[in-house]
Amino acid sequence: MERKIRVLVAKPGLDGHDRGAKIVARALRDAGMEVIYTGLHQTADMIVETAVQEDVDVIGLSLLSGAHMTLFVDVTRLLKEKGMEDVLVVVGGIIPEDDAPKLKKAGVAGVFGPGTHCDDIVKFIKKNVKK
Amino acid sequence: MNDIAANVLKGDPRFIARLITLAENNDPIAANAMKTIHPKTGNAHVIGITGVMGSGKSTLIYELTREYRKKGLKVGIIAIDPTSPFSGGALLGDRIRMMELATDDGVFIRSMGTRGMLGGLTSAVYDVVEILDASGKDVVIVETVGVGQAEVDVVKIADTTLVVLVPGLGDAIQTIKAGIMEIADIYVVNKADRSGVEQAVAEIESLIDISCSEKERKTPVLTTIAKENKGIFELVKEIEDHKKFLKKTKMFDIQRRKRYEAELVEIIRKRLMNFIFDESTFKGKVEDLIDQISKKKVDPHTAAEEILGKILK
Numbered sequence: 001m002e003r004k005i006r007v008l009v010a011k012p013g014l015d016g017h018d019r020g021a022k023i024v025a026r027a028l029r030d031a032g033m034e035v036i037y038t039g040l041h042q043t044a045d046m047i048v049e050t051a052v053q054e055d056v057d058v059i060g061l062s063l064l065s066g067a068h069m070t071l072f073v074d075v076t077r078l079l080k081e082k083g084m085e086d087v088l089v090v091v092g093g094i095i096p097e098d099d100a101p102k103l104k105k106a107g108v109a110g111v112f113g114p115g116t117h118c119d120d121i122v123k124f125i126k127k128n129v130k131k
Numbered sequence: 132m133n134d135i136a137a138n139v140l141k142g143d144p145r146f147i148a149r150l151i152t153l154a155e156n157n158d159p160i161a162a163n164a165m166k167t168i169h170p171k172t173g174n175a176h177v178i179g180i181t182g183v184m185g186s187g188k189s190t191l192i193y194e195l196t197r198e199y200r201k202k203g204l205k206v207g208i209i210a211i212d213p214t215s216p217f218s219g220g221a222l223l224g225d226r227i228r229m230m231e232l233a234t235d236d237g238v239f240i241r242s243m244g245t246r247g248m249l250g251g252l253t254s255a256v257y258d259v260v261e262i263l264d265a266s267g268k269d270v271v272i273v274e275t276v277g278v279g280q281a282e283v284d285v286v287k288i289a290d291t292t293l294v295v296l297v298p299g300l301g302d303a304i305q306t307i308k309a310g311i312m313e314i315a316d317i318y319v320v321n322k323a324d325r326s327g328v329e330q331a332v333a334e335i336e337s338l339i340d341i342s343c344s345e346k347e348r349k350t351p352v353l354t355t356i357a358k359e360n361k362g363i364f365e366l367v368k369e370i371e372d373h374k375k376f377l378k379k380t381k382m383f384d385i386q387r388r389k390r391y392e393a394e395l396v397e398i399i400r401k402r403l404m405n406f407i408f409d410e411s412t413f414k415g416k417v418e419d420l421i422d423q424i425s426k427k428k429v430d431p432h433t434a435a436e437e438i439l440g441k442i443l444k
Contacts, residue, residue, distance in 0.1 A: 004219070030220055054241065082145075
């Protein structure tokens, strides 16, 4: 029985830089995953509601504005509230090194900054996705 | 997940979402749940939306949904995008135009890949329509992949089929008439702020006029500018009139019966293919026959007869 990994790629907050998110979305598709892309300017509520309806295994968040400690953590908090900790959360964008451990503490599984190879993200997801 | 069907009937979005995943993955749990769900279906008006790529189908669905929500109706949306035949992956981007609906609990949107199906739909779509229907949605909208000519399967599942076109297709309408121009219950010329809209309407109407079959209802051609919410109110009225027409002429039940026929055929096809190609029973034999066909030791028809012979005996 074939099971496809479903991934939600979302851009929370106000920054309009989505090239990175689109490249990652494309790489995940080419790795055989089903990728739902939401577009720009999403709230944490919209992202988590979409994750519920689309029954995704993974959420990929991208942010370059510096608001990641608020917006990424809002997403992981809402997931916890809904009992959806089994959804793997990976993030990318401009994330200062000091913030990565804090994000991981808040429930983010992987932090991928500039220069990451798409293959590494694919491998990380395939290795860590639940079920 | 024991009472997944019961929770779907209550309209719980997490169970609806999970059951859809199970149906997509051909999980036996889904087949089992559908036994409970099927008797509770039949209330939702199923609207199929098809049309050329870039005609604004997703934006149109967003506006239609807002109009239905004003009436207090609950809406389910199934947005289908192509699965890559090479990687098996898919990029599902129809939601981008509908994100404002994400936090409305009267709306449930699901993106699906075609997963190898031709015809503009995906194999599990019949199950998903039933799941959304049974979960209490009054309207279920199915958006097909952007069509070329032959992606007409949506007509099998929808009560009302909309074909969305744009001005400026010109003679292209002539070439697509054999496929999608035969399935519309309502034509929509979207992006009507572009030039050439009168010509587009005239060309579609001339195609309707030359089809000589006697019809009780002339297929209407509407113009909309979805992103400005123009023509949407009129379109919803036309969709509702079509439903009334179907009910009045008893066509409604005839079409529904055809949908169940298509669904039954699809389930049998899927299970039979899985039986032959995925189960260990035949796997080695099939591979062996393909080798023999390659070496010209056996022809494809004889090979197919051999496999079918094994099943039928």
